[in-house]
Amino acid sequence: MSVLILSATLFALGLYGVLTRRDFVGVLASIEVLIGAPLLLLVGLGAAFGGGAGIEAVGLLVIVLAAAEAAVGLALVVAVAGRTRTTRVEELTEVRG
Amino acid sequence: MTEVFVSRPLLLVVVPLVLAVVIAVLGRRIRVLPPLLALASAVLTIATGGMALARIHSIGPALHEVGGWMTSALAYPVVMHPWFLASEQSLRLAGALDTLSAIMLLVVGLVAASVVVFSMGYMRDDSGWVRYFALLAAFVGSMNMLVLASSLTTLFIGWELVGACSFLLIGFWYEKPVAVSAAIKAFLTTRVGDVAMLLGIAILVVTTGTDTYEGVVSSIKGMDPGLVNAAAVCLAIGALGKSAQFPLHGWLPDAMEGPTPVSALIHAATMVAAGVYLVARLWPIFDAAPAARAVLLGAGLVSALGAALIATAQRDIKKVLAYSTISQLGFMFVALGVGAWAAAFFHLVTHAAFKALLFLASGSVIHGSGTQDLYSMGGLRRQMPATFAVWVVGVLALAGIGPLAGFFSKDAVLEAVWHTSPLAGMALFAATLLTAVYAARTTRLAFFGELTEHSHAHESPATMLAPLFVLAVPAVVLGFASGIFAESLAAHAEPLSIPISVAATLLALLGAALGWRAAATGTGAVFARIPRVSETLIAAFHWDAFVATALVRPVTSTCRILWAWADRFVIDGAVEGSGRVTRGIAAAVARLQSGDAQAYAAGIVAVVALMMAALILMGR
Numbered sequence: 052m053s054v055l056i057l058s059a060t061l062f063a064l065g066l067y068g069v070l071t072r073r074d075f076v077g078v079l080a081s082i083e084v085l086i087g088a089p090l091l092l093l094v095g096l097g098a099a100f101g102g103g104a105g106i107e108a109v110g111l112l113v114i115v116l117a118a119a120e121a122a123v124g125l126a127l128v129v130a131v132a133g134r135t136r137t138t139r140v141e142e143l144t145e146v147r148g
Numbered sequence: 149m150t151e152v153f154v155s156r157p158l159l160l161v162v163v164p165l166v167l168a169v170v171i172a173v174l175g176r177r178i179r180v181l182p183p184l185l186a187l188a189s190a191v192l193t194i195a196t197g198g199m200a201l202a203r204i205h206s207i208g209p210a211l212h213e214v215g216g217w218m219t220s221a222l223a224y225p226v227v228m229h230p231w232f233l234a235s236e237q238s239l240r241l242a243g244a245l246d247t248l249s250a251i252m253l254l255v256v257g258l259v260a261a262s263v264v265v266f267s268m269g270y271m272r273d274d275s276g277w278v279r280y281f282a283l284l285a286a287f288v289g290s291m292n293m294l295v296l297a298s299s300l301t302t303l304f305i306g307w308e309l310v311g312a313c314s315f316l317l318i319g320f321w322y323e324k325p326v327a328v329s330a331a332i333k334a335f336l337t338t339r340v341g342d343v344a345m346l347l348g349i350a351i352l353v354v355t356t357g358t359d360t361y362e363g364v365v366s367s368i369k370g371m372d373p374g375l376v377n378a379a380a381v382c383l384a385i386g387a388l389g390k391s392a393q394f395p396l397h398g399w400l401p402d403a404m405e406g407p408t409p410v411s412a413l414i415h416a417a418t419m420v421a422a423g424v425y426l427v428a429r430l431w432p433i434f435d436a437a438p439a440a441r442a443v444l445l446g447a448g449l450v451s452a453l454g455a456a457l458i459a460t461a462q463r464d465i466k467k468v469l470a471y472s473t474i475s476q477l478g479f480m481f482v483a484l485g486v487g488a489w490a491a492a493f494f495h496l497v498t499h500a501a502f503k504a505l506l507f508l509a510s511g512s513v514i515h516g517s518g519t520q521d522l523y524s525m526g527g528l529r530r531q532m533p534a535t536f537a538v539w540v541v542g543v544l545a546l547a548g549i550g551p552l553a554g555f556f557s558k559d560a561v562l563e564a565v566w567h568t569s570p571l572a573g574m575a576l577f578a579a580t581l582l583t584a585v586y587a588a589r590t591t592r593l594a595f596f597g598e599l600t601e602h603s604h605a606h607e608s609p610a611t612m613l614a615p616l617f618v619l620a621v622p623a624v625v626l627g628f629a630s631g632i633f634a635e636s637l638a639a640h641a642e643p644l645s646i647p648i649s650v651a652a653t654l655l656a657l658l659g660a661a662l663g664w665r666a667a668a669t670g671t672g673a674v675f676a677r678i679p680r681v682s683e684t685l686i687a688a689f690h691w692d693a694f695v696a697t698a699l700v701r702p703v704t705s706t707c708r709i710l711w712a713w714a715d716r717f718v719i720d721g722a723v724e725g726s727g728r729v730t731r732g733i734a735a736a737v738a739r740l741q742s743g744d745a746q747a748y749a750a751g752i753v754a755v756v757a758l759m760m761a762a763l764i765l766m767g768r
Contacts, residue, residue: 066753069749070750070753071746078746140744140745140746141746143743144742145743
């Protein structure tokens, strides 16, 4: 039960960060937190229900995924910053209708 | 070979139409091909008509009743081709050759052949050479369809096809705005009649359940008299439109904008006579419909008298002939109105001969003198002696001077009318007088008197003169055929009554003297002394102006209102409004697309949250 609450709290914090941080790096960091929440839930529930190699494999996959996401995301931040000289989210509204 | 055509008369429709297409396709390469093929279709028509008459003669007594369809003997049993089925009623294409249609075929073929030969000279330098002869061939095919039809469906198709050919030939010189508007006027005016006729056909087909003449006519007796009258009146209105009778006559004088040979073929001899032919063909229907006969009689009387009066004042030689045609057709309609359909048909045949002759002669005059204006002609008899000779033959026949064709047929009409209704007879006698007036006046203005100074008139070439002499023969001798004519049509022929023919001849001579004298005065108008009358006659009783005020202007202004208001605000409003609403919604919605990724994310989260909440609340 505590795992559930912890995971939900973590998810909420991450979501809050994604929606409110004003610079890209902060948003990316919040996304990492956001991904951590279901991972924690997976591992915690896996342990509670007896665990297994499948759970561990999926958990590892998610960690790799998070790392890849961070790498691609940071690369994008560098590229955008190089082009627009800013990392502020609210200033990047080129696609406004 | 023509035997094939006699037994399958509808081939006579197909072949000229195919020839018309051949002319249109190949005519540009070979210059003699168009008139040759058009002539071929006319000659084929003559040959078939002649063969059919010979065959009918050989099978014996002329009178036959085919299933109640009062007709003269049929050359062969009627051939039917089912065209299409609509519920239980089948519409059929059917053609039959009997005495009436065979004689009509001879008329159509003879006039068409003369016109084609004449046109080879008249249209020599025209750029529309190929189109012209293709249309002539198409007209022969269409007219044959109308003539040969033995079902209402076939009749209507032929009826509309000749109308279309007429439209195309009136507007032949389409660069001239007058010709175009004349063509449109002819098309629209005859359309009024045609709609009525379609209605009449619909009534007959629906009530009798068949569209063959045979079937319709045999069930006429059992029909409700009101319905018969309604149908016959509708058919009569169609006939009035096609034959340019009052009140649908306005298009014929304007139709003179077409080439003159076309006027001779379509607007004097054949197509405009189709109304008379229709009534003669379907006589049993009109026999049972007194209302329709009254319509025919009334329209015929007004046309015969009114148009003859107008013809005395016109200065365009073709307009004189056009009004003369309306007037002569009026004679026929009066005869139809009193039941003398055989006399009417006889007059149709002689009129076709002498009026085609007159039109072609006027074409020759126009070709030679370069003008249509009677007042700038004069003295042409010296330069154009051959044309003058045939013109005189035509004019004498028109005025009804014996022993030319018009004398016999007009007397047959006068006599039949006189015995039925003396009042109508008196009106026709007056019209006879007027006919002679305008005939003499036109002749004197064109051919006698002094030459105008800058006249370079010259006689027309042989191709144009030959058909004139060919047509002059029937215009002279056809009158003597009246006995054979009535006999073969199974109508009882009355011998000429001496008092009536004497009276008619005296009136004609008196009229001729009047017209001759009038032509000598300065303006050449018959009623020159009374300017008011003269002006009214020149303006053709202001009929066109009346139609314009009473009909055309209200319609056009209604259309203009519809265009200015209904079209702009209602229709355009709906069209533009739908665009405006779309753009408005788009503008409102576009504000949501702020470009701020976090706002989108917030939106997604909010919606997902809402959906989850909904799932939970609804108890899943």
